[in-house]
Amino acid sequence: MGRILMIVTIVVTVLLLAAGTLGAHGSSANLSTPDGVVKALFEDVGSKNWKAAYQLLSNKNAIDLPTFIRQAGGSDGDLRMVSSITKVTPKILRESDTEAQVRTDLQWTTAVGAIYGTRDLKTVKDGKDWKVEWPVEQQAKVPPQVIPVNFLRWDIVTRGADDDWGAQNVDAPRVRIVSMNAVEYEGGTVILGEIVNEDTVPGFVSVNASLVGKDGKTIGEESSFDKISHILLPKEVSPFRVDFPGVKLSAVKNVRMQPNSLLVPASADPTIGVLNQRFETDANGRKVLRGEMINESGQTVNIPHVLATFYDNSGKVIWVSDGYVDHALLPRTPQSFTLGLRPDIADKVQTYRVTVNTYSINRQQG
Amino acid sequence: MRIIQYALMLAICWFAAYVARAADVQAPSHAVAGNDVSLPTSGSGNATLFVFGPGTAIKKEVRLGDHVTLPLKRAGRYSAIVNGEQVQFDVAAAAPSDIAFLARPSRVPADRKDVIAGTVFLFDNNHNLVTSPTPVKFDLMVEGGQPQSRHVQSKDGVAYIKLDSGRKAGPAQFVATVGAKSVKRVVEETASDPCNLRIHATPNKDGLTVETDPVKDCAGNPVPDGTIVTITATSPKGRSTVDARIKKGIAKADLPPLQNATVSVAAGVVMGNEIHVGGGM
Numbered sequence: 001m002g003r004i005l006m007i008v009t010i011v012v013t014v015l016l017l018a019a020g021t022l023g024a025h026g027s028s029a030n031l032s033t034p035d036g037v038v039k040a041l042f043e044d045v046g047s048k049n050w051k052a053a054y055q056l057l058s059n060k061n062a063i064d065l066p067t068f069i070r071q072a073g074g075s076d077g078d079l080r081m082v083s084s085i086t087k088v089t090p091k092i093l094r095e096s097d098t099e100a101q102v103r104t105d106l107q108w109t110t111a112v113g114a115i116y117g118t119r120d121l122k123t124v125k126d127g128k129d130w131k132v133e134w135p136v137e138q139q140a141k142v143p144p145q146v147i148p149v150n151f152l153r154w155d156i157v158t159r160g161a162d163d164d165w166g167a168q169n170v171d172a173p174r175v176r177i178v179s180m181n182a183v184e185y186e187g188g189t190v191i192l193g194e195i196v197n198e199d200t201v202p203g204f205v206s207v208n209a210s211l212v213g214k215d216g217k218t219i220g221e222e223s224s225f226d227k228i229s230h231i232l233l234p235k236e237v238s239p240f241r242v243d244f245p246g247v248k249l250s251a252v253k254n255v256r257m258q259p260n261s262l263l264v265p266a267s268a269d270p271t272i273g274v275l276n277q278r279f280e281t282d283a284n285g286r287k288v289l290r291g292e293m294i295n296e297s298g299q300t301v302n303i304p305h306v307l308a309t310f311y312d313n314s315g316k317v318i319w320v321s322d323g324y325v326d327h328a329l330l331p332r333t334p335q336s337f338t339l340g341l342r343p344d345i346a347d348k349v350q351t352y353r354v355t356v357n358t359y360s361i362n363r364q365q366g
Numbered sequence: 367m368r369i370i371q372y373a374l375m376l377a378i379c380w381f382a383a384y385v386a387r388a389a390d391v392q393a394p395s396h397a398v399a400g401n402d403v404s405l406p407t408s409g410s411g412n413a414t415l416f417v418f419g420p421g422t423a424i425k426k427e428v429r430l431g432d433h434v435t436l437p438l439k440r441a442g443r444y445s446a447i448v449n450g451e452q453v454q455f456d457v458a459a460a461a462p463s464d465i466a467f468l469a470r471p472s473r474v475p476a477d478r479k480d481v482i483a484g485t486v487f488l489f490d491n492n493h494n495l496v497t498s499p500t501p502v503k504f505d506l507m508v509e510g511g512q513p514q515s516r517h518v519q520s521k522d523g524v525a526y527i528k529l530d531s532g533r534k535a536g537p538a539q540f541v542a543t544v545g546a547k548s549v550k551r552v553v554e555e556t557a558s559d560p561c562n563l564r565i566h567a568t569p570n571k572d573g574l575t576v577e578t579d580p581v582k583d584c585a586g587n588p589v590p591d592g593t594i595v596t597i598t599a600t601s602p603k604g605r606s607t608v609d610a611r612i613k614k615g616i617a618k619a620d621l622p623p624l625q626n627a628t629v630s631v632a633a634g635v636v637m638g639n640e641i642h643v644g645g646g647m
Contacts, residue, residue, distance in 0.1 A: 151611055152592035164466060168551065171472045178635055196634050199473065200556040200590045235559075235634035236594040236609065268592040268611040275622050278604035291604065296620070354607060 031056070031129040034100035035090035038121055041132050042106065045072045046085035058124045058131035071137050076328035077302040077361045083110040083326065098125045103283060112226065112303075112324050118283055142332045147298030151268035154202050173203035175232065175261040181317050184249035185342075189220075191242040192317045194309065195259055197232035202266035205232050205259065209242040212254035219251065220244045227322055229307060229357050231266050238355065239309035241320035270297030272304070272329070272356040279349075282338065287346045292334040293325070293356055301329035305357035306337045313350040329358070390430055390448040391415065393455035399441040400460045400492045405434040407448065419444030419457070441494035459494035467542040469551035475558040477533045477585045482506065482553055486525040486542045495523035503543040504529070508536040508555055531555045535587035557587035563638030565597065565631045573623040574599075574643060578631060580615040588615045593633060601627035601644070 030036030037056055044053035050069050054060065057068070074080025087107035094101040100123045108115040122133040159169045180193035191209045206223055213219040227241035277291035289308055295301050303324060310319040323339045341349065390409050397403040405415070409430035417424040420442035428434045428448070438444065441459040445452055466487040474481045484504050488496040502525035507513035511534035518525045525542075531553075532538065538553045561584035567576045576597050581589040595617035599606045601624050608619035621629070624644045631638035 151613065154592070168469060168472050198559075198634060200554075200593065201473070202592075233611070234590060234593040235636075237596075237634065271608065271611060271619075273606065273608040273619065273621075275606040276604040277606065296608075352605075354605075355609065 034095060034102050034123040034130050035092050037123055037130040037132055038090040038102045038104050039088050042085055042088040042104065046088075048073065056132055058126060058133045059136070063134055063136045067136075068134065071134075074326065076300050076330065078326055078328035079110055079112070079115070079303045079324055080108075080326040083108040083115065086114075093120070099123070100130070108326070110324070110326075112305075115324060115326060120283060139330075140333050142330070147331060149269055149298055151271075151297075153265070153267045153269075155265050156263055170201075170263055172261045172263050173197055173199035173201050173232075173234075175199070175203060175205050175259050177207070177257055177259050178237070179317050180255070180257060182249060182252065182255055183318065186245075187248070188243060188245040189247045189249045189252055190244070191255060191257075192239070192320050193257075194237055194239050194317060195228070195232070196237045197234055197261070200234045201263060202231060202233050203261040204230055204264040205238070205261045206230065207240045207242060208258040208260065209244075210256040210258070211244055211247055211252045212256060213251055214253045216253070220247050226305070227307070227320055229355060231264070231357075232261075233266065233268060239307055239317065239320040239353075241322075270295055270299060270301060270358060270360075272296070272301070272358060274306075274354045274356060275334070277352070277354050279341070279346075287341045287343065289321070289339040289341055289352065289354070290336065291354060292336050293329055294334050295329040295331055298331045299360060299362065300331065301358040302361050303359040304329045304335070304337070305359065306339055307355050307357065308339050309353045309355075310341070310345065310349045311351045311353075312348050318348055319345050390451050391434075391446050391453055393446075393453045397438065397455060397457040398460050399439055399457050399490060399494050402435045403438045403457060405436065405446055405455075407431060407434060409449075413448045416447040417444055418447075439492040439494075441490070441492075458498070459496045460490035460492065462488040462496045462500055462544050463491040463547065464489040464493065465542055465544055465547055465549045467549040467551060469540045469553055471553070473554040473556055474531045476531050476535045476555045476583065476587055477558065478531045480528040481531050482529045482538075482540065484527045484529065484540060484542060484551075486520065486544070486549075488520055488523050488525070488544060496520070497523045500525075500544060505541040505543070506532075506538055506553075508532050508534050508538045510534055511536070511538075533585045533587075535583075535585075557589045558583040558585065559636045560589050560593075560595075560633045560638075561636075563595070563631055563633055563636060565629065565638060565641060567629060567641055567643050570620065572620065574621045574629075575618060576621055576629055576631075577618045578612075578616055578638070581612055581617065581633070582615075589633070591615070593617075595631060595633045597621070597629065597631050599624055599627050599629045599643075601625060 041053050041056045054065050054068055086109050089105040090102045093103050102121050104119045106117045123130045159167050175197050178194050178196050183190050197203050208223045210218050211220040222242045224240040224242050229238035273294045275292045280290050282288045306323050308321045312318045321339050325337050329335050392406045394403050407430045413430050415426045415428045420440040438457050441457050443456050445454050468485045470483045486502050500520045502518050504516045504527050506529050511532040518527050535555050535557045538555045540551045540553050542549050560581045564579045565576050567574050591612050593612045594609050597608050597619040599621050606621050610617040610619040627643050630640045
């Protein structure tokens, strides 16, 4: 009996070891194909199994483990650090006996919604298995320096409890919607436009819209949510977009707009430059807006949020697009961004404007 | 005949008693809130006086024929009742001693017509609205600017005025004066939209520095620091934009090296000049 028990224990141990060895890159890992190794790599990244993922790289001499973790898993409190991969779809573009090019569509879940990305990865054959040549991101190094920040900050003194009732509080900033357009998109109605802070103080702004149907009744009420720059400094212009999914534009008789503003403490820092904005066609043949952001301040912007306004040849806003960048914006370090453009309006776009919202962990914005 | 005489005598006594009773309490000739109000009474004996008015209910044992003194603090219409007979009298507010001054808005662009509103409510020292016409003086002044002064007669306790904002930006002292009492509010007169917004560019080691001339409104007031000025460079390579903040009156942006580019500037909905750099003329 004791002998049988010992044999069973040994067999189970061996089976578990084998299962553990085979399952190091996930149960479905197939390292014998280029797309299999890419899938295994991103599954390891998704489960934060960094060492296993690192073992699948062919160019370990070009990148060390900490750098790989930073590049694949995020750093500096960026959006990548608080996101997880939910879908990996590799597709072999070219394959030879020793090399293959794999296009991988990735879907990440984040607190601000799903983020999609496409990466073209080179894989190389290494013995029986394939390995991934990780595209090492060469980030410009900013030399140690002191960047003086002497921009304005607005603070507010509100009326006190002992003030007489005639003593007025400070008014909210004056904001104005300077353009508005209603379009139909994917069976719903989208209200687009721009809002400007006409005042000399910063404001927290939002735009609410109500759709009025042909019978005079309200058929939908929505707000711009994150399709707007909420903190508007004096004379700053922000696009806004209010989506009404499922409401046909033909059913709308009237649109009621309600711009709201609150006086909030704010800082004029950081200044973000958006450089070299241009239309390009991405790997999937879609027209995209690309560019680089540069943070001219000395503090890291953890999550940049890019907003693009597209205009037709009459200057009318015809679309507002936005996207979160999953890399932090380090001081004086360019960071690229890509925004998709609706294929059906690509021909109508005459000009565009890109602005950047910034979210910083260490900064008290409002 | 004798019966008729008795009946007449009885009627006269009854009438005299009625008249005497109706005159138990009289309205004061002039009553002012906060001062003692004196109610003359007539008749003899003791009675109970009831006084009702704004926020007031008094019950007092009085000796008829004396003047009853009451400390009434609230202005308005009162009723006094003695022996079931009622008189009504008004208590007026005292002289203004407290001012509630509302100045709107708290911030206004300079050099605009009828944009600053001042409203004064006049109260006496017992918080009664002083409804008698009272002269109120309004003064509005920005340091270094042209002061404005107006006199307004209050009506039903309220004096109201609309004033222009001055050409000079700055914190305007808005003062309402009634007699020796003054209340001050601050209305920030701010620069209006930028006027004649202009940029110039100078090359630097990394590209181009674009800088505005001092940004001022049409009245010459410097536009406040922190205001956004958007500098846009459009070249065959693409478009670059910087939302620069005005600092010490000037907005500045560093742009990448540009060839055959047009650089433009805007603040809010105001456009500035365009310049061509890198052989784009």
